[in-house]
Amino acid sequence: MSAPKMPPQSDRGAVQTLYNVVETVASVAVVVMVCLVVLEVLLRSTIGFSFGFVDELVSYLVVLITFFGVCVTFRNKALFRVEMFYAKLSGTSRKFLDLFHAVLSLALCGVLIYYAFFLISSSFTRGTISQSKLETPLYIPQLIIPAGLIILAVFILDFARLRLFPSKSQNIVTKVEE
């Protein structure tokens, strides 16, 4: 007797899993940010103690929330856009315009990722560290930028794929309640 055959894992499922991971990581970042800042304020106002590195950590968390957050926003179809003319187009024209938009967005991500790695490589080879108590090697937090942009590019590719092959789009992405 053989084990029941599992349905093949579609890449749509993989993208959704990636989304879940991104959302979880960014959510944790928000919660950690709240806890860090509240703890710092409490300790400072009660016993006059300061960690001395909360500002730095918070600014790294902002980078994470920016780049992972935009992935969550994109996946929830909530990025700002002007749909005045777009909404009046026919289905086919809209499809081609979507693909054109995806190509442009991917190009932008590509350029930003390339130059982000350029910066990271420079920070790594020069051994650049933050001017603070933590002396963080800057290439570590800087890695968040290309990581977020690569994930965004994956989501944009998935969006383009679904526009090209709409029949495969059976699963609906998690939508934020409006």
Add this chain to the structure above:
Amino acid sequence: MEIAIVMGLLIALIFSGLWIQMAVGVSAVVYIYLIQGLGGLKALGIVSWGSAESYTLSAIPLFVFMAEILLGSGLSTRLYNGISPLIRKLPGGLLHTNVVGCGLFAAVSGGSAPTAAAMGTVALPELGKKGYNRKLAAGSLAAGGTLGILIPPSITFIVYSMFTDTSIAQLFMAGVVPGIVLMLLYMTYIAIRAFLQPELAPAHMSVSDEKVNYRQCLFDILPLLILIIIVLGSIYGGIATPTEAGAIGTFGAIIIARMYKSFTFEIMKTALRRTLVLSGNVLFIVFVSMIFAYATARSGVGEDLVDWFQALGLSQYQFLFGALVFYGVLGCFMEGLGMIAITVPILYPTLVAYGIDPIWFGVYIVILVELGQLTPPLGVILFVVASTWDEISIEEVVLGVLPFYLIIVTFVFLLIFFPDLALWFPRLMTN
């Protein structure tokens, strides 16, 4: 020349329906390429890092998170229930609840859309059921909703401060008096309309006999008032940075939600997701706009604009009226934050040349953004209010907003001729 090409490209991309962040980003990269060639793009890495790594911006997700927790805990219903018995005897009755409720919610929310949505969902169906004039109800809600970006904490002020190096605390102080004055102007208009045409607000005639449970009203509103005082008071008093106030406010929001017995894991999860969606949108637009601002700074277009204005011989008032028309038109088509993030770095040298106080201009531009949010075809608040009740059409909302729109325009002129409306409170607090 380059700026004309880039602005043309930006407008074309935005109108084609490309996500605004991407449109700004693509235009910024093209701009850098046009003025400095491929070599100029090498700076993109360090500019990206400098734009994204910001302690100041951390206040945005924290204030959004605070508001989302409160919203999830049923704050809008409590606000409505708490305020309405206290002010329903005024001419216009429950219509004032829209304005006061929005004003109070604005003091914990950083945006206009959440403010309008929070109050609209509760108030609009209720007012419709009680026979209030739908247009006036929708108009007062939409106008009240726009207070979200004027009454602190305001995400728009935080973004503005990023591009002008102004103090967030001072901007937050400068928004208070204009916010209150606008609220009072809305309420006066509602009272006059209801006095002249009592059929517009029929319910207030019959509610006076109902017994008001003041203790319940207090329980509904007081925790929020305390939170507002702690959050804004700590910023105004210089005790906490906006980030710290946001974090403490979030903590306070959790306590309030627990007190109302509505704090669950699901509410927390939804609040976090909504926080990420909104923060991702706002922070990424700031990120790409900072790259755009880098390009405009390198091109020197801001200084060229100063020379151009001076060659035209425009006075300060003429410049400000020009800005009113410019942002009024732009606001019809563009989202407010993007509008500020793209135009303010270009206009900033002109403000300095004209001796315009950047704190005052922050308030001025935020009110112009408010106008944009109420202007068809893209006025976001119009759609938010229309979506809160399925029995109201967008046309009714637009017609209802019109008188409030005129009130805001009148207030803009008041602000131009009496700048102390915005500057008095920050000056008082600083002294």
